[in-house]
Amino acid sequence: MEFRYLPMTREDKQEMMETIGIENTEELFADIPGSVRLQKELELKEPKNEYALMKELTAMANRNTSTKDVVSFLGAGVYDHYTPSIVDHVISKSEFYTAYTPYQPEISQGELQAIFEFQTMISELTALPIANSSMYDGGTSLAEAVNLSAAQTKRKKVLVSDAVHPEYQQVIHTYAKGQEVEIIPIPLQNGKTDLVHLEELLNEDIAGVVVQYPNFFGQIEPMEAIQKLLENQKKTMLIVSSNPLALGYLTPPGEFGADIVTGDTQVFGIPAQFGGPHCGYFATSKKLMRKVPGRLVGQTKDENGVRGYVLTLQAREQHIRRDKATSNICSNQALNALASSVAMSSIGKHGIWKMSEMNMQKARYAKKKLKEEGISIVYDGPFFNEFVIQLNQDITKVNAALLEKGILGGFDLGKIDPSYHGQMLVAVTEIRTKQEIDQLAKELRDMHG
Amino acid sequence: MADKNFPLLFERSKEGRTSYSLPELEIDAFDLEEELEDVYIRKEPPKLPEVSELDIIRHYTGLASRNYGVDSGFYPLGSCTMKYNPKINEDIARLEGFSHIHPYQDPNTVQGALEMLYDLQESLKEITGMHEVSLQSAAGAQGEWTALMMIRAFHEANGDYNRTKVIVPDSAHGTNPASAAVAGFEAVTVKSNEEGLVDLDDLRRVVGVDTAALMLTNPNTLGLFEKDILEMAEIIHDAGGKLYYDGANLNAIMGYVRPGDMGFDAVHLNLHKTFTGPHGGGGPGSGPVGVSEELAAYLPKPLIMKEKDSFRFDYDRPQSIGRIKPFYGNFGINLRAYTYIRTMGAEGLKKVSEYAVLNANYMMRQLEKVFQLPYPQHCKHEFVLSGSIQKKLGVRTLDMAKRLLDFDIHPPTIYFPLNVEEGMMIEPTETESKETLDSFIDIMTRIAKEAEEDPETVQEAPHHTIVKRMDEATAARKPILRYEES
Numbered sequence: 001m002e003f004r005y006l007p008m009t010r011e012d013k014q015e016m017m018e019t020i021g022i023e024n025t026e027e028l029f030a031d032i033p034g035s036v037r038l039q040k041e042l043e044l045k046e047p048k049n050e051y052a053l054m055k056e057l058t059a060m061a062n063r064n065t066s067t068k069d070v071v072s073f074l075g076a077g078v079y080d081h082y083t084p085s086i087v088d089h090v091i092s093k094s095e096f097y098t099a100y101t102p103y104q105p106e107i108s109q110g111e112l113q114a115i116f117e118f119q120t121m122i123s124e125l126t127a128l129p130i131a132n133s134s135m136y137d138g139g140t141s142l143a144e145a146v147n148l149s150a151a152q153t154k155r156k157k158v159l160v161s162d163a164v165h166p167e168y169q170q171v172i173h174t175y176a177k178g179q180e181v182e183i184i185p186i187p188l189q190n191g192k193t194d195l196v197h198l199e200e201l202l203n204e205d206i207a208g209v210v211v212q213y214p215n216f217f218g219q220i221e222p223m224e225a226i227q228k229l230l231e232n233q234k235k236t237m238l239i240v241s242s243n244p245l246a247l248g249y250l251t252p253p254g255e256f257g258a259d260i261v262t263g264d265t266q267v268f269g270i271p272a273q274f275g276g277p278h279c280g281y282f283a284t285s286k287k288l289m290r291k292v293p294g295r296l297v298g299q300t301k302d303e304n305g306v307r308g309y310v311l312t313l314q315a316r317e318q319h320i321r322r323d324k325a326t327s328n329i330c331s332n333q334a335l336n337a338l339a340s341s342v343a344m345s346s347i348g349k350h351g352i353w354k355m356s357e358m359n360m361q362k363a364r365y366a367k368k369k370l371k372e373e374g375i376s377i378v379y380d381g382p383f384f385n386e387f388v389i390q391l392n393q394d395i396t397k398v399n400a401a402l403l404e405k406g407i408l409g410g411f412d413l414g415k416i417d418p419s420y421h422g423q424m425l426v427a428v429t430e431i432r433t434k435q436e437i438d439q440l441a442k443e444l445r446d447m448h449g
Numbered sequence: 450m451a452d453k454n455f456p457l458l459f460e461r462s463k464e465g466r467t468s469y470s471l472p473e474l475e476i477d478a479f480d481l482e483e484e485l486e487d488v489y490i491r492k493e494p495p496k497l498p499e500v501s502e503l504d505i506i507r508h509y510t511g512l513a514s515r516n517y518g519v520d521s522g523f524y525p526l527g528s529c530t531m532k533y534n535p536k537i538n539e540d541i542a543r544l545e546g547f548s549h550i551h552p553y554q555d556p557n558t559v560q561g562a563l564e565m566l567y568d569l570q571e572s573l574k575e576i577t578g579m580h581e582v583s584l585q586s587a588a589g590a591q592g593e594w595t596a597l598m599m600i601r602a603f604h605e606a607n608g609d610y611n612r613t614k615v616i617v618p619d620s621a622h623g624t625n626p627a628s629a630a631v632a633g634f635e636a637v638t639v640k641s642n643e644e645g646l647v648d649l650d651d652l653r654r655v656v657g658v659d660t661a662a663l664m665l666t667n668p669n670t671l672g673l674f675e676k677d678i679l680e681m682a683e684i685i686h687d688a689g690g691k692l693y694y695d696g697a698n699l700n701a702i703m704g705y706v707r708p709g710d711m712g713f714d715a716v717h718l719n720l721h722k723t724f725t726g727p728h729g730g731g732g733p734g735s736g737p738v739g740v741s742e743e744l745a746a747y748l749p750k751p752l753i754m755k756e757k758d759s760f761r762f763d764y765d766r767p768q769s770i771g772r773i774k775p776f777y778g779n780f781g782i783n784l785r786a787y788t789y790i791r792t793m794g795a796e797g798l799k800k801v802s803e804y805a806v807l808n809a810n811y812m813m814r815q816l817e818k819v820f821q822l823p824y825p826q827h828c829k830h831e832f833v834l835s836g837s838i839q840k841k842l843g844v845r846t847l848d849m850a851k852r853l854l855d856f857d858i859h860p861p862t863i864y865f866p867l868n869v870e871e872g873m874m875i876e877p878t879e880t881e882s883k884e885t886l887d888s889f890i891d892i893m894t895r896i897a898k899e900a901e902e903d904p905e906t907v908q909e910a911p912h913h914t915i916v917k918r919m920d921e922a923t924a925a926r927k928p929i930l931r932y933e934e935s
Contacts, residue, residue, distance in 0.1 A: 003797045005533055005880050006804055012883040016811040020827075028806050028827050029705050031676040036710045042703075043575050045568075047794030050537055057788065061546030063561030065554065068545045077775065078551055084469060086502060088543070090509040098518030098534050100526055101731040106854050106914040109455070110516030111730040114509070117458050120931040124495035130930055133731070136587035139775035147631075170772035174749070177770075178598060178632045224488050249481075251491050273542075274562050275552030275776025276587070277733035289928065295731065300924035302917040307454040312924040325627035331588035331721070331736075335729030345458055345498045345505050346468040353494040355471055357481065364479045382485050399555065411553050434475040 003047075067272065067408060071436045073366075075386050075427025076216070076411035077138070077165050077264070078272045081245070082431050084346045087269040091339045101295070101334070105310045112309035115297045115334065118341045125247045125352075126261040127254025128283040133295040134337040135280030135329065138264030139168040142210065142241045143175035144293045144327055145260040145282065149208030149237040150181045151326045152291060158208045159201050161186045161193040163215035164241060166416045172210070179326075181207070191217045191379035191388065199229050208237040208260075213253060214246050217425065218363075218386030219379055223256040230257065243267060244281065246384045248356030260284050269343030270336050279336035289313070293327030355430055359385035363428040366437045370426075373445035378423060386427045388413065391448055395424050398447055405443055407436075453915070455515065458498040458508050459932045468502035496934075515915055516730070517859055523885050527831045527862035527874025528622065528670060530700050530722035535792065538725060538785035547784055552776040556761050563760035566777065567753040569787045570737075576790075576798065577696070577716050578709025579739030583748045584778040589697060591773065592717025592736030593628035593664070598770045599740065599747040600662045600691045600715060601632060606747075606768065612661035612690070618647050620671060620866040622697060625664045634661055641868055645671045645824040647681060656688045666695035667711065668702070668829035670866040670874065672809060682712030691715065691744070699723045700878070701806055701829035704799025714741045724786035735782035749773045804879035805830040808886060812877055815890045819897040823869055830878075836871035844900040844907045846871040851918065852899070852910035856892045 008016075013025075022028065029037075048056065072080040091097060095110060102108030102115075115133045122131035135141035146158050160172060162185050169185075176183050184201060186209075187194050193211050202209070209230060213221045223240075230238050239260045240253035245267040247253075253261045266278040284292055290313060298312035347355055363385040370389055371377055378388035391398055395412035402409040410427060413420035428437065482490060500508070518524070524531035542548065550559050566584055573582045586592040597615065604612045615629035617636050626636035639655050642648040646669070656663075663685045667675045675681065685692050694708040694716035700723045708716045720726045721734035728734070740748060750769045751762040762777075793801065806829050813822065813832040820834040836846035850860035850873070862874040877886055899907050911917065 003793060003800060005535060005793075006797075006800055007880065007882040008804055008807075009883075013807065016807055016883065020807075020810045020814050022810075025803050025807050028810055028829075029674075029702075031674045031827070032702070032706045033676065033679055036679065036706055036712075038578075038704060038706055038710065042795035042798065044572055044795045044798070045791060047797050048791055050792070053788065053791055054537060054540070057541050057565075057791075058544060058546075060561040060565060061541075061544035063564075064546040064550050065558035066545040066549040067551055068549045072551065074551050074553055076553055078553070080551075082472070084502075086468070086505055089506070090513075092539070093509065093513040094520035094534075095513040095516040095518045097539075097727045097729050098520045099516055099730045100524070100529050100531060100728045100859075102516075103526075104517075104850070104854065104860060105919045106851070106911050106916055107515075107517040107859065108730075109916055110512035110514070113455065113457065113515070114512055114730075116930075117932070120457075120459065121495070121497055123931045124497060136591065136733070136779075137775055140587065140591070140773075165775070167772060167775040171774060174598065174771040174773050178594070178601075180633060220485070220489060224486075247491070248495065249491055251489050252495075271548040272551045273548050274550045274559065274780040275778075276774070277735075277779040277781050279733075289930070296928070296930055298924040299929040300920045302919050304453075304917055306916050308916040308919050310919045310921050310924050312921065312928060312930075314925075325630045328590045328594055328624050328627035328631045329588075330590040330624050331728075331732040331734040333729075333733045334731030335727070336733060338730070341458075342505060342509065345500055345508075346502070347497065348467045348469065348499045349462075349494050349497045350499070351467050351469045351471065352497055353491070355469075358471060358474060360481055361474060361476065361478055364484075365476045382489065396555070403555070403558070408551070408554065430472050433472070 070406050070408045072408040073410045073426050073428065073440060074408050076425055078275065079267050079427060079429055080431065081267055081429050083269045084343060086346060087339050087342045090342045091335055096338060097335055102311060105308060109308055112297050114338050114341060116299060116309050118337045119297060121341060121344045122281045122283050125244050125252060126283040127252035128261055129286050130289050130292060131281060131283040132292050133297055134333040135282050135294055136333060137276060137278045137280045138241060138262060139171040141262040141280030141282050142168050143172045145239045145262050146172050146208060146210060147175055147179045147181060147326060148291055149239060150179060153207040153235050155205055155207035156180060157182045157184055157205050158210060159184050159186050159206055160210040161212065162188045163193055163217055164210060164212045165216045168241065190381060191219045192381060193221055195222065195225050202229060202233050206236045208239045210239045212241040214243060214384035217379060217388050218383040220382045220384060227256045245356055248352035249360060265340035268340035270339050277333055277336055279333040279340055294329045294332055358430040362430060362432055363387065366426060366428045369437055369441040370444060373441045375444055375448055385429060386425055389424050389426060391422050391424060393422065395422065401447060402443055407440055407443060455511060457932050458500060461500050461504050461508060462498040464499060466499045466501050468500060468505055522857050523881060523889055524859040525861050525875045525877050526859060527876040528697055530876060530878060532725060532878040533880035534725050534727040535789060538788045541788045542781050542784050560760055563753055565784060565787055567755055567760050569783055570753055572790050573718060573737055573739060576703060577739045578707030579716060580742040581745040581748060582737055582739040583752060584737045584783050585749045585774050586717065586736035586738055587774055587779050588732060588734040589717055589719040589736040590624040590628055592738045593624055593695065594632050595738050595749060595773050596693055596715040596717055597628055597632035597634065599744050602747045602770050603744055604661055611659055614659045615661050616655055616663040618665065620669055620868050621664060622666065622670065622695060625695060645673050646675050649677055649680060652681060652684055656684055660688050660690035662691040662693050664693045664695060666698050668698050671824055671833050672828035672831035673824060674829055678711045697722060698830065701802055703802040704795060705802060714744055720782055720786035725789040726782040726785045733779050733782055735779040801879050808877040808879060808881060812875060812886055812890060816893055819894050831874060831876035833869050834873045835869050836873060839897065839900040840871050842900050842904055844904050846873055848907045848910060849896050852896050852907045854911040855913045858889060858892065
């Protein structure tokens with residue numbers, strides 16, 4: 001079998017072996033102890049030619065129900081937004097996607113400048129002065145923020161709202177264990193962080209308070225009140241996880257005194273692709289500039305005074321002060337940050353306001369419509385583009401029935417806690433039409449009976 | 450271009466331009482200002498650029514031309530395995546049945562995706578010789594940390610709370626000690642001997658009842674196979690520690706030897722290195738973790754299970770270290786790696802390693818004629834030269850790296866590993882032709898000659914790039930980390 005990614009001819013190989021002074025390539029592996037050498041061929045599927053493999057994997061893809069073929073009301077951290085065509089055209093430029101981390105600035109100005117622009121856009125959205133070049137995803141980015149707050153304040157307890165995405169909470173727990181940080185949950189009141197509990201839990205041992213804004217249930221957290229509570233605890237950090245699209249319309253966390261804002265830019269030009277790769281972002285106050293995990297791009301000049309960009313403040317990074325590291329992130333999500341940059345540029349300053357607002361408008365229409373059809377709405381507070389409904393039957397069954405009608409129903413909250421049985425988290429983005437929303441309402445009414 | 454300052458997208462911005470067409474609202478608008486308290490409504494929209502679609506395309510086309518990838522030219526960046534990124538992988542990853550599926554869809558509606566993940570788990574088990582594989586980790590460093598958290602959980606489950614140290618060779622990847630620190634361990638260094646391998650006497654000295662694990666990459670960062678691996682495994686295991694394999698260098702040994710057979714208890718792989726996931730200018734990657742039977746119970750949740758002819762998530766893992774990432778890992782990158790494995794098969798993957806090693810040895814034997822080669826034995830997929838001869842002439846390795854840019858070549862990894870003076874770590878990969886290798890050898894030989902005859906040309910390089918050497922000191926001293934309107 002010929003392999004199209006292996007260009008050496010028999011003659012090439014022969015010449016090269018002569019140069020090295022070997023009879024066969026086995027000699028190059030002679031230092032592997034014989035007792036552990038693999039004595040068989042690996043048991044893998046037979047290699048396939050490009051046509052056959054394309055056919056097989058296309059069939060495999062077709063066995064999945066794509067959100068392109070159904071009407072999706074499923075969100076819960078991953079959203080169905082329109083992605084402008086230009087996004088994929090830009091990230092398909094192989095000067096971007098086949099490049100490594102920009103360690104050689106002279107031939108990496110394209111990537112470096114694109115990241116610098118991404119940092120600026122995140123900084124604008126969050127209203128914090130510093131943003132890094134990206135993290136793996138919203139969940140790990142938030143977990144790193146928790147650990148950073150503990151390292152910075154030299155305290156070992158962090159309060160985490162129960163309205164933070166449940167999977168993000170789980171990731172926080174795993175990360176916190178490595179650094180011996182104790183996670184204390186803040187209970188909820190009417191779908192939002194309970195301020196009474198928060199106030200009781202705050203004391204001199206608390207490194208940080210984590211809330212999600214808008215929260216997992218779509219509700220807009222009382223940021224102003226939270227900020228007030230934290231004013232008495234100067235050292236305690238406010239850490240906010242935010243859907244960056246919401247920040248097009250809502251007051252950014254930086255204006256509520258947040259020290260760290262994290263989240264995921266999947267909403268901007270990144271397909272759901274079964275949960276990853278997405279793109280975490282990480283923004284901080286100036287005070288934390290030298291503690292930020294991951295990479296930062298800075299502007300400078302070359303020796304002729306031409307403006308350019310470099311990876312900077314690398315003393316923070318693992319490859320310098322390796323054993324004192326508080327983060328080990330190395331690879332990030334650069335290409336997805338690029339995708340989000342293209343999408344954000346496409347949407348633009350006024351567009352982001354409108355798009356964010358349109359999500360709120362259509363979600364309100366859906367909420368009103370469902371209510372009119374006799375479906376109860378669980379929380380009545382202000383919300384972004386998701387809200388919770390209560391049905392009198394199992395959501396798995398409801399969603400199976402909806403799928404028959406070409407609708408991908410909302411997230412089954414019963415999966416995270418039995419007390420939420422029969423509750424569905426409905427996401428409505430700007431691409432849902434009135435007719436689609438009306439149909440959802442009708443189907444749910446018929447089932448709800 | 451007259452103005453060498455390439456404009457920022459923000460500088461191209463003009464009030465009122467847009468490149469986005471929003472869907473129709475279709476409904477009577479709700480009064481949001483009445484519903485929300487004023488304090489929750491943003492006072493000013495975020496200053497994103499206002500540009501036309503063509504502006505954006507020209508901007509990023511310009512930026513792409515100021516960037517360099519594997520598709521641009523030779524990229525022998527040691528330890529990074531910058532091999533060709535097959536285009537079918539990109540096409541497969543963009544099929545709507547893969548790219549547009551939601552992680553919370555009913556598993557019955559994503560059986561194709563689950564089958565792919567399951568099949569990839571199985572393939573990686575076979576390639577590494579490990580008992581179980583998780584595809585959750587987003588990158589190599591996260592894989593390292595995940596495995597260390599599992600090793601920690603294993604020791605703690607045995608009531609063994611005093612294993613606080615992780616041994617790391619002085620030639621290790623920088624992420625190793627960082628991952629150890631983040632997992633709550635203290636990293637201790639074991640020295641290399643004059644052959645460039647782990648010094649067994651020093652290993653015996655540092656190992657003890659407090660040893661949680663040894664992190665090792667094999668072949669190591671000098672590109673040398675740790676031939677005493679079985680003895681090292683015995684030393685660590687006898688002390689009650691676990692052996693961890695950093696799979697960054699797996700490209701050298703596929704089909705020849707497996708980490709599981711060498712005695713490793715846990716491994717991570719870099720699918721964006723060995724298995725052709727593109728590097729994307731820094732990511733996203735994927736760093737699956739494989740473990741021995743003894744550690745399998747601690748794997749992060751969830752794994753993918755096969756039941757008769759269908760596939761499902763397995764969350765019922767009470768001893769698991771928990772969740773390390775939302776959802777199921779970097780699916781899109783895992784899919785690319787899967788496509789590659791299915792293209793190559795067992796025979797192809799073994800040939801990959803054969804040619805990766807052949808290419809590296811060929812270049813090493815040609816280049817040792819003009820550069821100092823600190824470790825003369827056969828190498829594996831990469832090798833490290835020292836620029837010590839040229840340094841005596843006043844030409845640093847950094848200068849030679851910059852000079853390579855003038856020939857449209859991405860320089861090797863430099864000043865790493867730390868135990869080689871003026872190091873240049875060169876990894877050609879198997880996807881390069883002999884002509885490319887010969888051309889690189891000629892250019893390197895020419896640069897070595899320039900170092901003798903015309904050192905300024907090298908010292909002042911690069912000469913032909915769009916920007917010259919950057920003032921990194923000022924960038925760090927007075928950081929400018931975002932655009933500000935002037």
